[in-house]
Amino acid sequence: MVTTHHGWAPNAAPMGIIRKQDTILIRLFKGSRTYQNILAENFLVANVTNDPVAFVRYTFSDIQPDDIETISSPWREFPVLKKAQSWVAFECINTKITPEALVAELKPLRGHVNSFYPKAPNRGLNAILEATIHATRYKMNGEEKYLKLIDFYEDIINKCGGEREKEALMLLRSYL
């Protein structure tokens, strides 16, 4: 989960961080809050979380103040997810902007670990992520096929997910 800010206004959104050998990158399509904030501040925080509800919520909703902790450093204040297992704050450098997207290299500035616990892959959690992605596509263009894909993943969530995944599925359905 990526947290960003613009001035005092924080944001959170699920985003992929790309690692190619020793280079860390982010690629963002134009138009999102995350895109605007990174353009303005050249800064982001990668929060490690495995909470399916957070993935669904921050795909569709603004950040809730209770979910955020503000970290103060000599050079700026920035938001992180309170419940993140760990986070790394990055400066965005060598940012390249195309008509559709932005690609930035990420230079680690500071990291923090709240808790470590072993986490095996969980098909239910994975299915929540995929269903959420199809939900954003459905909301963009209303194509029926995305609803079918959400149904497909719902079967996996019901079979392999725990209570938190089922809660996330209900939340996802409420946004559709």
Next chain:
Amino acid sequence: MVTTHHGWAPNAAPMGIIRKQDTILIRLFKGSRTYQNILAENFLVANVTNDPVAFVRYTFSDIQPDDIETISSPWREFPVLKKAQSWVAFECINTKITPEALVAELKPLRGHVNSFYPKAPNRGLNAILEATIHATRYKMNGEEKYLKLIDFYEDIINKCGGEREKEALMLLRSYL
């Protein structure tokens, strides 16, 4: 990844462990090596790993001796995955056997942590797991639809996976 043994013969296979509040369970369909070993020994080890190649390999192949470490305890010797981030050894109790499957409760006996590192969900790794599951179904009944599902996940692996996921995909294709 679940490692089991029967006498001196070890086995590894990807299996889901179910947690319902404070009860830990495993459900296994009849016929697999894991099923037979658990029936014989009432014992299994849950190994936490995020290695996509291991998931593919141990869905289709026997364990490689180099991948295994043998743990000695006063009551038995048992195999664990050398590269597991952590593992927990369980006794299988209250085992119920139906005509199709076995359900056992898992009682933790001993655990070990090799390494902890923060691990955010990765869509490429998730897609490897799903593609592998569809590959086993394809090998069971040859239905075309499973090949299409593997193609569907291949797109996600190519887009979101790292080198290890792409290696796992090539290995998966070699088993088909």
